[in-house]
Amino acid sequence: MENSEMSLLSVIVPCWNEEEAIPFFYEEFSRVRKLFGERFPNISFELLFVDDGSSDQSLKKIKELKEKDSAVRYVTFSRNFGKDAALFAGLDNAKGDYVVCMDADLQDPPSLLPEMFEAVYSGGYDSAATRRVTRKGEPPVRSFFARLFYKLMNHISTTEIVDGARDYRIMTRQMVDAILSMKEYNRFTKGIYGWIGFKTKWIEFENVERVAGETKWSFWKLFRYAMEGIVDFSTVPLTLILWIGGVFSLLSGISLIACLVLYVREVLNSVPLILSAIAFSFGLQLFFLGIVAHYLANTYMEAKGRPLYIAKEIT
Numbered sequence: 001m002e003n004s005e006m007s008l009l010s011v012i013v014p015c016w017n018e019e020e021a022i023p024f025f026y027e028e029f030s031r032v033r034k035l036f037g038e039r040f041p042n043i044s045f046e047l048l049f050v051d052d053g054s055s056d057q058s059l060k061k062i063k064e065l066k067e068k069d070s071a072v073r074y075v076t077f078s079r080n081f082g083k084d085a086a087l088f089a090g091l092d093n094a095k096g097d098y099v100v101c102m103d104a105d106l107q108d109p110p111s112l113l114p115e116m117f118e119a120v121y122s123g124g125y126d127s128a129a130t131r132r133v134t135r136k137g138e139p140p141v142r143s144f145f146a147r148l149f150y151k152l153m154n155h156i157s158t159t160e161i162v163d164g165a166r167d168y169r170i171m172t173r174q175m176v177d178a179i180l181s182m183k184e185y186n187r188f189t190k191g192i193y194g195w196i197g198f199k200t201k202w203i204e205f206e207n208v209e210r211v212a213g214e215t216k217w218s219f220w221k222l223f224r225y226a227m228e229g230i231v232d233f234s235t236v237p238l239t240l241i242l243w244i245g246g247v248f249s250l251l252s253g254i255s256l257i258a259c260l261v262l263y264v265r266e267v268l269n270s271v272p273l274i275l276s277a278i279a280f281s282f283g284l285q286l287f288f289l290g291i292v293a294h295y296l297a298n299t300y301m302e303a304k305g306r307p308l309y310i311a312k313e314i315t
């Protein structure tokens with residue numbers, strides 16, 4: 001990227017019932033934009049709000065901002081589609097050479113933006129992402145399960161998903177286009193970032209509490225989201241059936257032969273023999289179900305229609 005040319009930086013902000021947070025966000029954003037002007041005079045901004053079907057005054061607040069600031073744009077949804085859909089819509093509609101996603105509640109501190117931008121602008125990175133190293137202010141049960149999820153996920157999936165990673169991330173246009181080429185319906189954005197690759201600089205920060213309003217995530221909503229993440233980026237649960245079925249068949253098969261021998265020699269009566277036969281047929285069923293699951297897993301991955309490769313440079 002030629003550094004003397006004008007470049008556009010798109011800031012995507014998903015909002016769902018954030019009427020209280022939006023004014024604080026805009027104030028902080030404006031402050032950072034001013035700092036940017038001094039440090040990177042060739043950068044102009046686009047502030048793209050994605051109103052994810054808010055039922056409060058969020059859209060009105062956004063429209064008011066648009067009135068007085070020509071950098072403001074918005075996309076508004078017909079209903080609540082969830083944060084991942086909002087992020088996709090933002091990336092899809094952003095015009096910037098660089099794109100950053102950040103939450104409306106200031107939990108993704110805009111003050112980190114200059115450092116993040118530096119990494120992609122002149123630091124040779126494709127992306128700069130943030131990760132919170134503490135979970136201060138979060139219920140302990142939530143933190144415990146979150147940690148557990150990341151451990152499990154990184155065991156059973158080949159896609160790296162970083163513990164504590166936020167969706168707060170700046171990307172080059174090339175990386176944004178790579179994300180947009182992933183058309184899958186069930187979107188686990190954190191997994192998609194990992195899947196597409198590219199060189200990412202990680203910036204760490206301490207957890208910040210929400211400026212106003214309340215979190216949109218209940219424990220169960222997060223739990224379902226975690227399950228979604230596992231199912232989207234791993235077929236290990238399906239493959240597990242094959243293994244369990246195989247082991248079960250083998251053990252019950254051995255038991256069946258042993259019981260048969262002992263029955264013929266009149267050491268045992270027919271009860272253990274019948275039980276072993278039932279266990280063996282159960283194991284076989286599970287094993288064949290596992291084979292079907294394997295085909296299902298492949299069909300499932302095909303159905304996602306992910307690109308076969310993502311090139312970074314072609315000459």
Ligand code: UDP
Nearest residue numbers: 014015016052082083086103104215216217
């Ligand atoms: N959000 C959204 N749609 C949703 C849920 C959340 O657009 O269905 C937005 C929300 O307005 C906020 C960001 O996603 O800007 C993060 O949400 P929240 O702060 O509630 O999550 P937390 O920080 O507690 O994980």
Ligand code: MG
Nearest residue numbers: 103105107210
């Ligand atoms: Mg938040």
